[in-house]
Amino acid sequence: MKTPLAWKNLVHNKVRTSIGVAGVSFAVILIFMQLGFLGGIIHTATQIYDALEFDLMLRSPAYLHLTEARSFPRSRVLQAASLSEVAEARSFYLGLSEWQAPASVPAVESAKTSEAIEEEGDWRAIITMGTDPKDPVFNRQEINDEARKLSDSTFVLVDVKSKSEYGPADDEKFSETDIGVETTLGPHRVRIVGLFELGTGMASNGACLTNPEGYVRACPWQTIDDVNFGLIKLKDPSEAELVRQKLLSIYGIPSRDEKSTFSLTAAALTNTDVEILTRQQALDREEHRWVHETPLGQIFTLGVWVALFVGVAIVYQVLSTDIANMMGEYATLKAMGYGAKYLTKVVLLQAVLLAVVGYIPSIIVSWGLYRLVEKLSGMPMNMTPGIAALVLALAITMCVLSGLAALRKLYQADPADLF
Known part of the structure; x- marks a missing residue:
């Protein structure tokens, strides 16, 4: 049985891993909230339309x-x-x-x-x-x-x-x-x-x-x-x-x-x-108006990108520090015949595991924040399966990008440094 080296690297230094998980969770919560606000804007903009019975709409x-x-x-x-x-x-x-x-x-x-x-x-x-x-x-x-x-x-x-x-x-x-x-x-x-x-x-x-x-x-x-x-x-x-x-x-x-x-x-x-719209056209135009033509939608869309950038920076620091501290071990693996391809897989798998572990508490905390914001502001905040899946994909992407950036340090590991 192969040793799960990526997992072992994570649990080896629990303090550093906890900091990394906290950083990932923070970034993921930011993404959840920005997408929640954006979804709330879309829902609020069309909720009266949704309650009206029509197939075609006449309006000015x-x-x-x-x-x-x-x-x-x-x-x-x-x-x-x-x-x-x-x-x-x-x-x-x-x-x-x-x-x-x-x-x-x-x-x-x-x-x-x-x-x-x-x-x-x-x-x-x-x-x-x-x-x-x-x-x-x-x-x-x-x-x-x-x-x-x-x-x-x-x-x-x-x-x-x-x-x-x-x-x-x-x-x-x-x-x-x-x-x-x-x-x-x-x-x-x-x-x-x-x-x-x-x-x-x-x-x-x-x-x-x-x-x-x-x-x-x-x-x-x-x-x-x-x-x-x-x-x-x-x-x-x-x-x-x-x-x-x-x-x-x-x-x-x-x-x-x-x-x-x-x-x-x-x-x-x-x-x-007068102009005539189908139901879907009316909904699409109202959504377009609030998401693309007003600052509200643009701010929350930009917020998702900012949260991703923050997450990439945090995870990069965690992974690069981890690689730097374990440079001797990686050099030893190289001396034993393990190539750069194998070590790259280890680092990227470690990044994915960090994303998944950080995602679990994030979705729980975000669900609670959704309920709190909805109660205090009245804005509908729905944790839909689509949002949950999208955020998980973004979290993994964020951590993989960080892992790729940290590989530069990994490739500097040289078996000659052991002697």
Whole structure:
């Protein structure tokens, strides 16, 4: 049986190996966190889209991102509804309004005196959505059930994932105790009649849902005939591209090469008042916007490379020091007839073992940090199998690169130095 020399080298000096494992773990945790943040940005950017029921989306050609969607005539949605392939065509309103944290006193008491209104909290930007309560636009039954409570323009639902700064009764999270509380949304008073769970976006830490009339009350710069999204559900989702081409013809919009859609500017689309996207196109564009066109995605992508560089530097120091301290042993192996190929395998295997040993505590610590960050910030941090596998591959690559850099010292081992 061959002696596992690479493993023996690792366990020979436990202190030095522990330092190396700690260094690898630190770098791997950095990579995990950067990828987690990047994944959180992608998920947060598209989570509202994910909850909407549509196969095709109509939106303004001047669209910037979810909370800067701009608007287009609702008549375009009605035109889409006339096609035989369309099962439903619904209007959806979404924008940013202002929310005042409710008073800490009970709602019944707050209605008695004007002073009580003055006791209410600070104003915060809040994602405000509007949907028809008789025909909600969500693909989650529990949200649609709650949306049917929005029979009046003064009624709102509050997302339970809204932060504590939006004024829940227990100062932590919106719950059943907040139902019936009155506050101010935009320039008007509203009443919380229910709760839903969806998640906020990148532009705000809170979200609420109302009916179209309530949305216009909260965002008075927009009329009910100017919608932000048209959500089209098809009888056969596989016909999405066919129906899209039909709508382009109806609206008089020239067809464009989709390979260049990310580079299109609003100015290039000013000859039309609406654009049509498939579901996947809408998701891809929103992801592209936040990952590639904003500093957030670029920072975390750069963070992965920085973490790799740190890891390579740490592992190189560990391996090169280990080789330097065992130069006599390596020279002896050379004198015994072991060639450079064998010794290279030993060093690289040692590097891989260091990566694997350092990876095990890293994934455990990173999982705990994911849960902590998600709880404190509300950003979804998911330890997916894909992320775990990618980080393991990056950790091994990092350590192998360090091993290759350290081989220069190994090749300096000379049997003549033994005498």
